[in-house]
Structures are given as C-alpha cells and as structure tokens.
Amino acid sequence: MKNILLFGAGKSATSLIDYLLTNAPKQKWHITVADHDMSLIKSKTGKSYYATPEALDIKDDTARQALIQATDLVISLLPPSLHILVARDCLAAKKNLLTASYIDPEVRALENEIAQAGLLFMYEMGLDPGIDHMSAMKLIHSIEKKGGQIFSFKSYCGGLISPDSNDNPWQYKVSWNAHNIVMAGASGATYKEKGKVKELTHEHLFDHTKTIQVPGLGKLAFYPNRDSLGYMEAYKLGDLATFMRATLRYPDFCEGWNAVIKLGLTDDHHKFATNDLTYTNWASHLVSDTSSGNSEENLAQFLGVSAKSKVIRQLKFLGLLSNDTINLGEQTNAGILQCLVENKLKMEPADKDMIVMMHEIEFERRNMATRMHSYMISQGEDNIHTAMAKTVGLPLGILAKMILQDKVTLTGLQIPVMPEIYNPVLKELEDYDIRFEESFE
Structure with a gap:
C-alpha cells in the first residue's frame, strides 16, 4: 500500500482527489487529505475506504511533520506562502513533493539540498503554470x-x-x-x-x-x-x-479592473477600521478627503468616465456604492475587495x-x-467540478501515479519541461478532453 498526502482541499483540489480515489483500488493507494476545514475535506472524499480526512492547522509543526513522515508522496495545494513549510519538512523526511505553484525564492534556496538528497520537487505542475x-x-x-x-x-x-x-x-x-x-x-x-x-x-x-x-x-x-x-x-x-x-x-473585465487598480482597491498594506463604515463612504474616501457630494459622480469624475458608463455599472455591481456597512474589523482595501469579489462574482x-x-x-x-x-x-461541469480544478489537479495526479509506479527517475527542483514528463502527462490528459488543436499560417 502506497500512501499519498495532500495538503489543501479547496477549489482546485476536487478533480485531483477524484482522480486519486478512482485510481486507489487498482494502484493500492491510500490518500490522506489535510485541511483546516474537516467538513470541506469530507465533501470531497465522501465515505471512501481509500481516504482519511485530517483536520490540521498547517502551522502546527509537530502534526504536519508527523503526517509527512508517514507518507510516500506529498502534494501541496496550499496558498503559495505556505509551501515552504511543507518543502522543508519533505526535505528533512526525504519525501518527494508536487505542487502547482510557482517556484519561489525560499524553495530556490533549497535547490542544492534537494538535488543532494536525490528527491524530486516538481513545482508548476498545474495549469498555468503547468x-x-x-x-x-x-x-x-x-x-x-x-x-x-x-x-x-x-x-x-x-x-x-x-x-x-x-x-x-x-x-x-x-x-x-x-x-x-x-x-x-x-x-x-x-x-x-x-x-x-x-x-x-x-x-x-x-x-x-x-x-x-x-x-x-x-x-x-x-x-x-x-x-x-x-x-x-x-x-x-x-x-x-x-x-x-x-x-x-x-x-x-480588463477595463473594469483597470479602474479598480486606479482606485487603490488592491492595496494590501494599510489597514483601517471598517465597522460602521458604509461601502459608499469607503468609496468616497478613495477619491477625496470628504464624503460629501454624489459618490457615483465623484467616482466617475476621478476615473474620467461617464456616471452612466460600463465601468461605473461594474463598480456598482460589486457593491461599492451600497449603503450597507462593511463590518470587517481592521481591514485593507484588498481585503474588502476580496470579500466583495467572493460574494458578487461567485459561481452559482x-x-x-x-x-x-x-x-x-x-x-x-x-x-x-x-x-x-x-x-x-x-x-467545467458546475461550480464544484470546474475546468479550473480539472486542469490544475489532473497533471498532479498523473505525475503522482507515474512516480509511485517508479516510472520517473528525475530528481532535483524542477518544472515540467522535459519529454519524459510532458509526453505521458499530455497523452493521459486527452482522456479527460484536455487536448490542443493546431493551425498554421
């Protein structure tokens, strides 16, 4: 029995978990899925005999290291800033690591140690990058x-x-x-x-x-x-x-997002109190030192567009001109924007x-x-079985299978640019209707 440890059960994990569980009986795998949200894990793994849900605080070093020590292969779908915790533990425990995230400077600093340990850390193994x-x-x-x-x-x-x-x-x-x-x-x-x-x-x-x-x-x-x-x-x-x-x-989208950036809504550095602050007053302060006047006109004037323009309609759709209170405690502009995006632009x-x-x-x-x-x-099929989850997760699953079948001899810190990786992975992806059409001029 081979053990696979997956960190993260979020939006991008659905197809990966499905792939691993589908292959588990034949390949003799057991999959442990670790996340802080137990109900989220169980919604993805169901009652599968081949899966163990594990509620985990990823910053709990003892619990995290124990899980890594007990597995044969680690896959991380954590937020990018947390991969380094897993990477260091995998290096210490001599476990191979797969992730869909970009190579960052912290893991790049471990490159020589990874190579010397004879391990494979395959980064950028998702969609884009991947x-x-x-x-x-x-x-x-x-x-x-x-x-x-x-x-x-x-x-x-x-x-x-x-x-x-x-x-x-x-x-x-x-x-x-x-x-x-x-x-x-x-x-x-x-x-x-x-x-x-x-x-x-x-x-x-x-x-x-x-x-x-x-x-x-x-x-x-x-x-x-x-x-x-x-x-x-x-x-x-x-x-x-x-x-x-x-x-x-x-x-x-690009036209509207340009306005979002000009308004400073993506600033993630400066926190301020949002309790009792309305979205309208917040929007007014983005463009002036006073909340007086017509917020819609002020926004339009600041952006150099008509108050009836598509951009203003987009901002209103997000809720920037709502009289509701924000009530998110100490928060940045980017934090408020993220909540609006998650609520107003969610998939049904x-x-x-x-x-x-x-x-x-x-x-x-x-x-x-x-x-x-x-x-x-x-x-995609719906808001759970998305094309995003499929294209991010399946390359990781296919490579995991290849490694556990001893079909990969590659070691070191890598991205998937070599034929021994891309040929079999792209070929199997075609079984899931992920294929390329070509034309010439």
Whole structure:
C-alpha cells in the first residue's frame, strides 16, 4: 500500500482527489487529505475506504511533520506562502513533493539540498503554470527537431466563465482562490517584444490591453503575466526577439479592473477600521478627503468616465456604492475587495467555467516563415467540478501515479519541461478532453 498526502482541499483540489480515489483500488493507494476545514475535506472524499480526512492547522509543526513522515508522496495545494513549510519538512523526511505553484525564492534556496538528497520537487505542475509549460515545450521541441528556428513565442492562458454562464457586467466569476484574483499582477510584468525588454508596473498593466482571436470564442483581451523572461532560459529560447506569457480575460473585465487598480482597491498594506463604515463612504474616501457630494459622480469624475458608463455599472455591481456597512474589523482595501469579489462574482451551482490556452509561435524553416497557433478550450461541469480544478489537479495526479509506479527517475527542483514528463502527462490528459488543436499560417 502506497500512501499519498495532500495538503489543501479547496477549489482546485476536487478533480485531483477524484482522480486519486478512482485510481486507489487498482494502484493500492491510500490518500490522506489535510485541511483546516474537516467538513470541506469530507465533501470531497465522501465515505471512501481509500481516504482519511485530517483536520490540521498547517502551522502546527509537530502534526504536519508527523503526517509527512508517514507518507510516500506529498502534494501541496496550499496558498503559495505556505509551501515552504511543507518543502522543508519533505526535505528533512526525504519525501518527494508536487505542487502547482510557482517556484519561489525560499524553495530556490533549497535547490542544492534537494538535488543532494536525490528527491524530486516538481513545482508548476498545474495549469498555468503547468500545462502551459508542457504543451509549449512539446511544440518547441517538435519545431526544433524538424530544423525550425523560432523567433517569436507568445503564450496565453485564462480561467474564464463559460459563455453560457456569462451574465454579469464583469464577464467574470470566481473559479479559484479569490485572494490570488485580487492580487493578480501586483508585481507588474516583464516581457520581450521585437528585441526590447518591456516592463509594466501594476498600475499600468491594464491601461492598454490588446486582444487576440480565439477560434470559436472571438476576441479575448490579454495582459502580460509576471516575469516572462525567467522562462526563456527554462525553454532554452534565450535569444528570441519576442517572448511573452500572458493572462486572458474578456475585454470588459480588463477595463473594469483597470479602474479598480486606479482606485487603490488592491492595496494590501494599510489597514483601517471598517465597522460602521458604509461601502459608499469607503468609496468616497478613495477619491477625496470628504464624503460629501454624489459618490457615483465623484467616482466617475476621478476615473474620467461617464456616471452612466460600463465601468461605473461594474463598480456598482460589486457593491461599492451600497449603503450597507462593511463590518470587517481592521481591514485593507484588498481585503474588502476580496470579500466583495467572493460574494458578487461567485459561481452559482449550475454555472460553468472555462479554461482557454493558446500558444502563438513564429518560426522559420527552409527559408519559409510560419506562424503556428495551438489552442485548448476546456469546459467545467458546475461550480464544484470546474475546468479550473480539472486542469490544475489532473497533471498532479498523473505525475503522482507515474512516480509511485517508479516510472520517473528525475530528481532535483524542477518544472515540467522535459519529454519524459510532458509526453505521458499530455497523452493521459486527452482522456479527460484536455487536448490542443493546431493551425498554421
């Protein structure tokens, strides 16, 4: 019997838990799911003989380390800042670790120790990052193998609401961690275009969003995602003139979110008292030192838009002009915004989300310039069995199976850019209707 330990039973864990439990009888696995919310765990594991729910305070070192010591493989779907706790324990207990999150500086500092211990810490093994790396590297290696020389690489991915459930002025609903949505783009973005390195601050990330055409969906807006340049080396495309990784949204979202940033609603540093403070008064103080006058007109004037504009409708939909009291104690603007987003943009039970990913690669082969598009669209089933959960969780589950079947010899701190990982994972993902279509120009 092999034991798998999963930390985190939130939105992204549903499909992963289903996959592990489905495979457990044949593979002879037992899965322990640890989270602070026991009822949440049980809603995902049911009464499965192959699962043990474990209520856990992740900062309880003794309890956490005991769970890790007793397992064969660890998967973490915790908030990014907490992965380091698990990573250090896995290193001490000599356990392999899988997660969908980005490699951060703290775990990067452990890179040599991980390699020396002969362990595999596979980070960025979800959707974006994850499936984007694997599908991109499969294309890149295929082009290079045929003698093609790549000169432009652009990759786009977005967690969106399905057109059938797209019924609010934001054209967006929450299918993953709301805090990450609020803080998206907080560190700005860096990318390369036509030989020049471009840098955008958070304040200007949504100023002039561009659009791309996605087959069957029409135009989607995009904004550059984090530091694209760090992946040029990982992809072995260090001398490209154009290299960009970007996030996809419906155009209306980007226009509204630009206003949210200009209002300072994503500030997560300065706390203030919110008890007895109305949303209207809060909104008024965002644009002036006094709460007098018409809040709607003040907001519009501050943003340079009409009081009847789509942006003001979006802000009203969120509840910024409500006379309800906030009553969240000491809170930041970002904390208040997160509560509004979770409440006003939540997915209803029958709502379906959608994942869209597209790679655009320009290359030259035999003196002929070619542009390739490779795209994937995945639809969710409802607000629990989401496309987001499927695309984040399944790559982790498939790799876990490969490791426990001794089909992976790779060690060290890695991301999934190598054929021995991406070929079998992408192949099995097709069994779950996660597949890419290609076109050439």
